[in-house]
Amino acid sequence: MDAASVSKKPQSLFVGLYNISDRSKAAIEMVLKSGGLNDVNIVAEHQAQVGIVDIDGGNPDEVWQIFRNKFPTQPAIVLSVAQPNFERVFWVQKPVKPELLVEAVMHVAKQVRSEQHQKAVAVDSLQVAPVTNAIAVESKPGVTADGKNRSLQYQHGALESLSSVANTIDESEDAGSLCGKLPEIDIANIKDIDRWFYDPTLYLQGMLSETIRLARMHGKASIIECGGYVISVLPEGAGLVMTTMNRRRLRNVCLSSLGTLVRANVRELVPRKRTIEHEKLSQDSFLWFVALATSGGRLPVGTDLHFPVKLKCWPNFSRLEITPYAMQITTLWLNQSIGLLETASYLGIPQRYVFSFYSAVNAIGIATIETKALADEGATEMPRHPVGGLGTSAERRGFLSRMLAKLR
Amino acid sequence: MATYKIIFAGPVGAGKTTAIETLSDIATVSTDKKATDMTVARKPQTTVAMDYGVMKINDSEQIHLYGTPGQERFDFMWEILVENGIGLILLLDNSRPTAIQDMHFFLGAFRKFIEESGVAIGITHTDTNPTPTVNDYQEQLKVAKFVAPVFEVDARSHQDMTHLVRALLYSIDPTLSTESSQEKHV
Numbered sequence: 401m402d403a404a405s406v407s408k409k410p411q412s413l414f415v416g417l418y419n420i421s422d423r424s425k426a427a428i429e430m431v432l433k434s435g436g437l438n439d440v441n442i443v444a445e446h447q448a449q450v451g452i453v454d455i456d457g458g459n460p461d462e463v464w465q466i467f468r469n470k471f472p473t474q475p476a477i478v479l480s481v482a483q484p485n486f487e488r489v490f491w492v493q494k495p496v497k498p499e500l501l502v503e504a505v506m507h508v509a510k511q512v513r514s515e516q517h518q519k520a521v522a523v524d525s526l527q528v529a530p531v532t533n534a535i536a537v538e539s540k541p542g543v544t545a546d547g548k549n550r551s552l553q554y555q556h557g558a559l560e561s562l563s564s565v566a567n568t569i570d571e572s573e574d575a576g577s578l579c580g581k582l583p584e585i586d587i588a589n590i591k592d593i594d595r596w597f598y599d600p601t602l603y604l605q606g607m608l609s610e611t612i613r614l615a616r617m618h619g620k621a622s623i624i625e626c627g628g629y630v631i632s633v634l635p636e637g638a639g640l641v642m643t644t645m646n647r648r649r650l651r652n653v654c655l656s657s658l659g660t661l662v663r664a665n666v667r668e669l670v671p672r673k674r675t676i677e678h679e680k681l682s683q684d685s686f687l688w689f690v691a692l693a694t695s696g697g698r699l700p701v702g703t704d705l706h707f708p709v710k711l712k713c714w715p716n717f718s719r720l721e722i723t724p725y726a727m728q729i730t731t732l733w734l735n736q737s738i739g740l741l742e743t744a745s746y747l748g749i750p751q752r753y754v755f756s757f758y759s760a761v762n763a764i765g766i767a768t769i770e771t772k773a774l775a776d777e778g779a780t781e782m783p784r785h786p787v788g789g790l791g792t793s794a795e796r797r798g799f800l801s802r803m804l805a806k807l808r
Numbered sequence: 809m810a811t812y813k814i815i816f817a818g819p820v821g822a823g824k825t826t827a828i829e830t831l832s833d834i835a836t837v838s839t840d841k842k843a844t845d846m847t848v849a850r851k852p853q854t855t856v857a858m859d860y861g862v863m864k865i866n867d868s869e870q871i872h873l874y875g876t877p878g879q880e881r882f883d884f885m886w887e888i889l890v891e892n893g894i895g896l897i898l899l900l901d902n903s904r905p906t907a908i909q910d911m912h913f914f915l916g917a918f919r920k921f922i923e924e925s926g927v928a929i930g931i932t933h934t935d936t937n938p939t940p941t942v943n944d945y946q947e948q949l950k951v952a953k954f955v956a957p958v959f960e961v962d963a964r965s966h967q968d969m970t971h972l973v974r975a976l977l978y979s980i981d982p983t984l985s986t987e988s989s990q991e992k993h994v
Contacts, residue, residue, distance in 0.1 A: 713946040718930075718959040718971045727975060731982030734955055799812060800894070801984050802865050804977050807970050 413440045413509045416448025416474075418467050419455065421648055422577070428452065431498040437505060450508050451476045452501075455484060456494065462628030469660050475511055477504045575721040578651075579756040580697030585705070587741065596755070597701045598694065600763075602657045604664075605687075605694040609763065611666050612639065612683050621669035627653045632669055639683040647689075654693035684764045688720045691763035697752030699740070700759060704769070708737030709758060712766045720760075725749045729757050733767075813872035814973065815890050816859070817918060818899035819910045823932040823963030824875040825859045827899060830969050832861025832873055858889060886917065895926040895976045899963065900945075903933040908940055908948055915952060927954075928976035930961035930968070 415432075417425050429442045445451075451474050455463045464486060467476070476489045479501075483491055490504045585596055600606040604626055611622050615635040624631040629649065632642040645653065658664040699705075711733040717726065728747055732738060740758055744751040761767040816824040829836045837860040859875030874889045890896070898914050900907050911929065915922065929949075931942060945958045957975035961968040977984055 713949070713955070714957040714959075714975065716942045716959055717957070717975065718961055718968045722971070727978045728982065728984075731978045735982060796812075796894075797981055797984070799865070799869060800977050800981055802869060803863070803871060804974060804984050806863070806865050807974050807977075 413437075413505075413512060414443045414447055414449045415440055415505070416443060416445045416451050418445065418451055418453040419463055419649075419652060420452070420479075424454075428501070431501060432505060437502060437509075440505060440509070445470070448474065449512050450474065450505075452479065452505075453477070454479045456480050459628045460484060466627055466656065466660065470656075475508050477501075477508060575692070576724045576753070578692040578696065578721060579723055579750075579752045580695075582697040582752050582755075584744075584751050585741070587705075596698050597703070598696075598698045599701045600691075600694065602659070603694045604654050604656075604658065605690050605763065607658065607664065607666060608633075608687060608690055612641075612687065615639070622666055623669045624664075624666050626658070626664040627656065629653065633683070634669075634680070640680040641683050641686040642680055643686075650689070651693045654690050655696070682719065684716065685719050687763050688715070688760045691760045692721055692723065692756055695756050695759035697756050698759070699755045700762060703740070703758070703762075705741050706739040707769050708739055709733055709743070710737045710768050711761060712768060715761060715764070715766065723756050723760070724753045726753075726757055729754060812894050813874055813892060814895055814897060814976070815893045815918075815921075816873065816875040816897045816899065817886065817914055819901055819904060819914075821904075822899035822901040822910075823930075823961075824899055826963040827897070827930070827961075827969050828859045828861040828873045828875045830964055830966050831863055831973065833864045833870075834862045836861040836873075858885060883917065890918065890921040893921065893925060895928070895980050896922055897972060897976060898927055898929045899961075900929060900931050901933050902931050902937040902940065907931075908944065911945060911948060912952060915954060922954075926976055926979035927956050928972050928979060929956055929958045930963070930972045931958065932961055932963055934960045935962070 417428060420428070425442065432440050432442075448471075451467060451471060453464065453467050453476055455478055460480060460482075464478075464484065476486075478484050478486060478489050478491045479494055479496055480491070481494045483493070490507055492500050492504050582596060585593070600609065604624075607624055607626070608631065611624055611633045614620070615622055615633045616639060619635045621635060622633045624633065629645045630643065631645075634640040634642065643650065711730060714730055714734070715726075725747060728749075729743060732743060732747065738746065740754050741751065744754045747754075758767060816827055818824055825836075858877065859873075861873040861875075862870050863873060864870045871894075874893075876886050876889055896918055898911070898918075900910050900914075904910060915927070918927070929945065931945065942958050942960060949956060949958065957972070957979060959968070959972050959975065961972055963969065
């Protein structure tokens with residue numbers, strides 16, 4: 401949901417969801433709509449007026465600090481098992497009861513709308529509900545926190561605890577969702593070209609790449625500390641990584657710039673203190689995921705959209721997130737050099753899938769991009785139609801396509 | 809009905825029989841017999857003729873899966889089995905000290921067939937034997953002037969084997985797409 405695409409009703413409330421899985425996000429949206437809050441819209445973080453933050457599943461203080469560093473004054477509703485000791489927030493205890501979440505959103509919405517009608521003042525100076533600890537939203541049938549009776553129009557049967565609602569929604573994190581939703585670049589009318597690029601050095605991706613490079617060069621293990629979590633980079637064998645983060649946490653950390661993360665640094669891992677507690681992952685697999693999660697459909701800054709790309713070899717797909725059209729892009733880039741925009745055009749696929757894939761193969765070092773000098777010498781060619789199967793007949797190609805469909 | 813087949817090759821114990829069982833939509837036919845030579849040190853049974861399975865595409869189309877015996881003394885079977893094949897799945901056992909040499913050997917033995925069709929390479933037993941790495945195999949493929957998918961696979965994993973077969977199909981024809989639509993947009 402893009403706040404810009406929502407009609408600009410004066411009463412619309414834009415809510416951001418932080419540290420919450422995609423499945424639970426969908427459940428929350430369903431609950432809020434079912435609770436009659438049709439003017440509440442779930443939007444991207446940077447567009448939100450209000451935040452709903454799940455602080456469980458890691459270090460609660462660290463999670464909260466990350467949120468507050470990014471959004472120092474944003475009104476917030478905190479979801480957690482234990483009551484937090486944060487200032488100026490509403491707290492809904494987990495397991496979350498839908499009616500209490502709706503109640504909390506209504507409280508915050510009233511606060512935000514009240515502020516919108518006042519002269520601009522600093523949030524801290526507001527006299528409304530000054531608190532030192534989080535206000536617990538408790539069940540008071542038929543009565544809201546401001547004392548007014550209000551019948552909340554729930555669709556009975558549509559309301560269940562968030563966890564059971566979430567269970568009805570497919571949680572599978574599709575690799576395609578890592579590719580974001582950026583629109584296509586219109587070369588004839590480029591505006592804000594920077595939004596299609598990101599600087600890996602400003603994110604965990606850059607720190608991780610450099611740490612891996614040094615680990616391989618010097619054969620020493622290192623620890624990356626970021627956002628309260630730990631990533632151990634081990635040089636032994638094929639090069640391994642261990643982390644205290646699950647995929648969801650890792651994805652959130654990937655999207656945060658290093659400057660906003662609590663404690664982002666690298667130090668040497670002292671051998672005697674190493675404890676093998678977590679699953680070991682290959683460095684390439686880990687870096688692939690981090691690059692995809694950071695990219696979100698964007699390209700590393702400095703990438704030329706037109707210079708031809710070629711792959712050195714197939715990625716080890718059985719151990720990697722396979723983004724849409726990844727195998728088709730692979731076979732194209734193995735057979736010939738072709739630019740990124742031309743790749744999307746040739747295959748008839750969204751550019752963000754090409755950009756994400758390029759970011760990932762570039763991160764693990766199997767992509768090459770021809771320099772301008774080579775391009776000027778005519779090294780690039782118009783895409784040749786691959787000689788499919790070295791002479792595959794139309795009938796055979798049709799059969800192979802049907803077989804491919806079965807293998808999905 | 810057009811008859812197409814995929815050939816599974818590789819040394820003894822690489823997982824060819826298991827891979828076919830994983831992919832087949834029917835109960836596989838196996839010609840395993842008790843091993844009598846040095847093979848017995850690796851596994852008690854070995855394929856002496858071929859394994860056979862079927863992947864059903866739809867009501868009227870299917871693809872036959874043929875597994876070759878891994879022992880070299882049965883290599884006369886290989887030439888027979890590749891006839892009318894659309895591609896080769898080469899499985900290599902990473903626990904063998906000669907894994908890289910195995911790859912060169914089988915690529916050489918099936919070179920003509922591979923040049924006419926395609927090959928995808930699956931490396932098994934990497935969980936217990938992480939080296940050589942996939943990158944090592946890719947470096948050796950470059951030396952042999954081959955370009956092929958090389959994936960770590962567990963022959964018991966339907967997902968792993970599916971990825972490998974998909975990669976083989978794209979190697980055979982990079983322009984392939986599904987009939988109904990291209991991969992779903994997210």
